[in-house]
Amino acid sequence: MRILSITFMTVIVAATALAQNDLEPFSIQINTSKQTVKAGSAVSIQILMTNTGSHEVDCTSTPKDDLDRAYQYDVRDSSGQTVAAVERNVPEESNGGWGRPRSIKPGETCEAFGEFISNSYDLSKPGTYSIQVSRRISSDPKDGVVKSNIITITVTP
Secondary structure (H helix, E strand, O other): OHHHHHHHHHHHHHHHHHHHHHHOOEEEEEEOOOOEEEOOOOOOOEEEEEEOOOOOEEOOEOEEOOEEOOEEEEEEOOOOOEOOEOOOOOOHHHOEOOOEOOEEOOOOEEEOOOOOHHHOEOOOOOEEEEEEEEEEOOOOHHHOEEEOOOEEEEEEO
16 A cells, blocks of 8 residues: 555656646756956846757847847845845836747757846855746746756856
8 A cells, every 4th residue: 555655656656747848848047157257347148948748939039238028037145045136227118128029949948148147136245146047838837936046156256
């Protein structure tokens, strides 16, 4: 009876994992060319979105302030505190803010626009910062979001 119970639980866990994968029609991978930078240096990240589903998915970019605003950014310092976004006083019409429509077929990957994260988040103080991005699956909030891996940037004096 105990073996049957364990087997049943294993099947439930596996089915849940498969269902979650079905709900996430794409994956997001982020990386950086410089994991260690001097204070005041530009920090850029690369965001790659890959269609892991069986249908085309929207990969429209919305560039603004050197970031693709189709993504949400979670930037934290070494104590886990959220790093506040830097307000930039740049006219909307000269800084993007419009969508670049694109869809990707199953298996295809698209790269996000721009990604100078240090222009929008204050990474000028020495320390260690973690960065993760996410993107909504659709315009319906009930569909949830897909999160990327987390990368770490070290800022030295």
